[in-house]
Amino acid sequence: MRAAAETLEVLSPRTLKEALAMLRDAAAEGRPLTPLAGGTDLFVTLNAGTLQGRRFLDLWGLKELRGITKDGRGKQSALRFGALTTFTDCVRSSKVQKHLPILAAAASEVGGLQIQNRGTLGGNLGNASPAADSLPVLAVADTTLILASSDGERAIALGDFYTGYRASVRRPDELIVAIEVVVPKGRQVFRKVGTRAAQAISKVVMAAIGHRTAWGSVAPTVVRAHKLEAYLDGGGRDLAAAQQLLGDEIHPIDDIRSTAAYRLRVAKNLLAEVIPANR
Numbered sequence: 001m002r003a004a005a006e007t008l009e010v011l012s013p014r015t016l017k018e019a020l021a022m023l024r025d026a027a028a029e030g031r032p033l034t035p036l037a038g039g040t041d042l043f044v045t046l047n048a049g050t051l052q053g054r055r056f057l058d059l060w061g062l063k064e065l066r067g068i069t070k071d072g073r074g075k076q077s078a079l080r081f082g083a084l085t086t087f088t089d090c091v092r093s094s095k096v097q098k099h100l101p102i103l104a105a106a107a108s109e110v111g112g113l114q115i116q117n118r119g120t121l122g123g124n125l126g127n128a129s130p131a132a133d134s135l136p137v138l139a140v141a142d143t144t145l146i147l148a149s150s151d152g153e154r155a156i157a158l159g160d161f162y163t164g165y166r167a168s169v170r171r172p173d174e175l176i177v178a179i180e181v182v183v184p185k186g187r188q189v190f191r192k193v194g195t196r197a198a199q200a201i202s203k204v205v206m207a208a209i210g211h212r213t214a215w216g217s218v219a220p221t222v223v224r225a226h227k228l229e230a231y232l233d234g235g236g237r238d239l240a241a242a243q244q245l246l247g248d249e250i251h252p253i254d255d256i257r258s259t260a261a262y263r264l265r266v267a268k269n270l271l272a273e274v275i276p277a278n279r
């Protein structure tokens with residue numbers, strides 16, 4: 001049953017510092033606050049009656065969490081995204097189009113335009129769904145998440161962030177404040193396979209940069225196919241062998257959106273697009 005809105009509490013900090021203090025105090029009191037960004041995931045759970053929290057921290061007004069910048073030059077250059085960067089921001093950013101076009105491609109396939117206008121990268125990461133479309137892109141690049149609490153910041157490699165299905169190392173007193181992505185070299189590919197072109201959650205989603213691939217909707221968390229990458233780095237080009245390695249690294253399941261067998265087959269077919277490009 002839909003959760004009654006009058007039972008919910010929303011705090012609206014004006015600054016990041018204020019937000020982090022609210023999170024700290026709430027965690028200390030044992031009355032944790034759930035961060036609320038665009039609300040496109042949280043409102044679904046509100047409507048479905050599965051919303052966990054009752055107290056929310058509205059991040060939408062925090063200017064410190066907005067903006068896409070590029071720092072450094074050459075090897076060291078990186079894109080930095082504020083956690084409130086929306087999918088529309090990614091689609092429209094000339095920096096993203098130039099340096100990380102697979103993120104613009106992924107963002108343009110998220111939901112519909114309304115969802116792209118409200119849905120954020122921080123929310124996609126924070127929601128921790130294995131089907132989240134930005135995650136393979138961020139996982140295949142060298143991505144670091146900046147987490148902040150009232151005690152300061154810490155940087156976590158995306159590969160170390162998730163601990164299992166919808167579980168991460170983020171503490172209740174922390175926010176994701178930024179996402180830093182080293183500007184990659186190599187051919188970039190993004191493919192999403194869903195029921196239709198818009199408003200469909202992925203059955204399989206993949207991103208590739210050179211020999212690196214990362215896969216969504218095929219395991220409890222986003223998967224970087226390291227053994228496959230080592231095979232390709234070592235000069236291996238046999239498609240059947242590469243597909244076998246990929247099959248060993250992903251663990252698709254049957255669910256309401258697809259079957260394990262279909263997902264495995266689609267993932268192997270998508271891999272065929274990556275291998276010829278690297279001959």
Ligand SMILES: Cc1cc2nc3c(=O)[nH]c(=O)nc-3n(C[C@H](O)[C@H](O)[C@H](O)COP(=O)(O)OP(=O)(O)OC[C@H]3O[C@@H](n4cnc5c(N)ncnc54)[C@H](O)[C@@H]3O)c2cc1C
Nearest residue numbers: 037038039040041042111119120122123124126127133176
């Ligand atoms: C109709 C529809 C279609 C959709 N289609 C897609 C799709 O195609 N692909 C896709 O990937 N997703 C899709 N989604 C899911 C959703 O839009 C995305 O996951 C989006 O990125 C969530 O961002 P948000 O800002 O709205 O997050 P919210 O709903 O505000 O939050 C989501 C979760 O992240 C946490 N969170 C938010 N910001 C932070 C932060 N800064 N630090 C720590 N935790 C944080 C929240 O506490 C919550 O647990 C769809 C949703 C709807 C309703």
